[in-house]
Amino acid sequence: QLQLVESGGGLVQPGGSLRLSCAASGFALDNYAIGWFRQAPGKEREGVSCISVSTGRTYYRDSVKGRFTMSRDSAKNTVYLQMNNLKPDDTAVYYCAATGPVRYYYCSGYLRDVNYWGQGTQVTVSS
Numbered sequence: 001q002l003q004l005v006e007s008g009g010g011l012v013q014p015g016g017s018l019r020l021s022c023a024a025s026g027f028a029l030d031n032y033a034i035g036w037f038r039q040a041p042g043k044e045r046e047g048v049s050c051i052s053v054s055t056g057r058t059y060y061r062d063s064v065k066g067r068f069t070m071s072r073d074s075a076k077n078t079v080y081l082q083m084n085n086l087k088p089d090d091t092a093v094y095y096c097a098a099t100g101p102v103r104y105y106y107c108s109g110y111l112r113d114v115n116y117w118g119q120g121t122q123v124t125v126s127s
Helices: none
Strands: 003-007 010-012 018-025 033-039 046-051 058-060 068-073 078-083 092-099 121-125
Touching (some): 018 033, 018 121, 033 068, 046 078, 058 068, 078 092
Parallel strands (some): 010 121
Antiparallel strands (some): 033 046, 046 058, 092 121
């Protein structure tokens, strides 16, 4: 069964950090472009970041640039989202998504043509 599983969410104070993980089963993430999305209560889902296939180039929404970092660990078949200096506005359910398999995908914006979604992990930033 092909699936993505997120983990690492939780409650953190403003200024704190969390690292979200997106682990794949049934397929190799190296052949997929991966994106993170989030949805806050009462709001539409929005793109957060994207990591390309082959080049590893990343793309971030303006509000998280300099605070969030995506990375791949091929050996663990996992993609991470390191979130630092978290703010209350970052509170949302975070989802990872995959597009592929492709030989080449360049993230010039948020991930498109998603084939797989994870179930989401809650991130709450509050004092």
